[in-house]
Amino acid sequence: MYRKVFISGVSGFIGRTLGSYLCNRNYTVYGLSRDPQKTSDETDKRIQLLPWLGDDENWIHDIDQSSVFIHLAGSNISTHRWSDRIKNQIRSSRVLTGKYLVQLFKQNNKYPGLFLQASAIGYYGNVSEGLVDESSPKGAGFLADTSSEWENSTKELENAGIKRHVLRIGMVLGRDGGALPKLVLPQKYFLGAYFGSGSQGISWIHLNDLAGVIGHLIENESELSIFNLTAPKPVSNKNFCKIVGKVIKRPCLFKLPAKILEIILGEMGRELILNGAFVHPQAVLKTGYEFKYPELYDALSNLLLKS
Numbered sequence: 001m002y003r004k005v006f007i008s009g010v011s012g013f014i015g016r017t018l019g020s021y022l023c024n025r026n027y028t029v030y031g032l033s034r035d036p037q038k039t040s041d042e043t044d045k046r047i048q049l050l051p052w053l054g055d056d057e058n059w060i061h062d063i064d065q066s067s068v069f070i071h072l073a074g075s076n077i078s079t080h081r082w083s084d085r086i087k088n089q090i091r092s093s094r095v096l097t098g099k100y101l102v103q104l105f106k107q108n109n110k111y112p113g114l115f116l117q118a119s120a121i122g123y124y125g126n127v128s129e130g131l132v133d134e135s136s137p138k139g140a141g142f143l144a145d146t147s148s149e150w151e152n153s154t155k156e157l158e159n160a161g162i163k164r165h166v167l168r169i170g171m172v173l174g175r176d177g178g179a180l181p182k183l184v185l186p187q188k189y190f191l192g193a194y195f196g197s198g199s200q201g202i203s204w205i206h207l208n209d210l211a212g213v214i215g216h217l218i219e220n221e222s223e224l225s226i227f228n229l230t231a232p233k234p235v236s237n238k239n240f241c242k243i244v245g246k247v248i249k250r251p252c253l254f255k256l257p258a259k260i261l262e263i264i265l266g267e268m269g270r271e272l273i274l275n276g277a278f279v280h281p282q283a284v285l286k287t288g289y290e291f292k293y294p295e296l297y298d299a300l301s302n303l304l305l306k307s
């Protein structure tokens, strides 16, 4: 039913793979970037790159009911320590761009048939016990507040009758980006460590499954509106380190105390590394999607071992 897909933040770690995946499924893919020229070396040549967040939003005239809009754009949350300025950038690059899109659709009376709003499992905050699903409440902290505002920034589209899904994305595991290469590097040199108590949940998803779930949601109507994009078997931080160790044959020997992480990374270290939740993808499983990598060992073997 849908033929065209517009992706904001297409030049990012997720956008690049998702764009190629959707091209392979024969969609016409338009990638929105603040700097299409710079982005063109990094993205699949089949993706038509278009400028946005400037004066020239001509692409809006190509939006119609056969279009899906996937809103991924946002400044990276782990490249800088969280000063007030960085936190403001993280928040505004998500919330203001969401509001901007709603205004643009409204002004031009051009709406996509389906809008996919990225969010993050940071929405649930730090949950130490039990499984979290889509009905679980919002947690506390900067990531929870930002995720909630980010989700709400495009909620108005639902009033205009536009189908909208919110995607609460877990820690995406891929070869060339995201958290995995940084997490594995010390362990390669026999410095494998878990963080704090090591009992905090890591809710991960293989990048191929992330693209697979999004393709599945585009191709299969669902009445549900909020989806946790995580694999069905989250693990504790300590087990994550141990399973990496099994795959690359390097032990997880050390524990990095919470206090040290907090001193080095501040609030960012606390929220991104010391906090966690065991998130269950209940809604995705209800749609009938079958995960290619439900087990962390298999996902890591695929990503970390040469085939």
Ligand SMILES: NC(=O)c1ccc[n+]([C@@H]2O[C@H](COP(=O)([O-])OP(=O)(O)OC[C@H]3O[C@@H](n4cnc5c(N)ncnc54)[C@H](OP(=O)(O)O)[C@@H]3O)[C@@H](O)[C@H]2O)c1
Binding pocket: 008, 009, 010, 011, 012, 013, 014, 015, 032, 033, 034, 035, 039, 072, 073, 074, 075, 076, 077, 089, 093, 097, 118, 119, 120, 121, 169, 170, 171, 172, 173, 178, 179
């Ligand atoms: N990777 C994960 O594990 C993960 C987990 C949960 C949620 N997410 C969310 O999913 C989205 C995509 O993730 P990703 O890992 O692909 O992120 P990424 O690699 O950091 O890419 C995000 C893209 O957003 C655009 N962007 C950056 N700063 C911006 C700003 N100030 N204003 C507007 N656009 C800006 C950039 O595209 P241009 O420079 O081309 O405009 C960039 O390529 C993000 O919003 C992220 O928070 C990711």
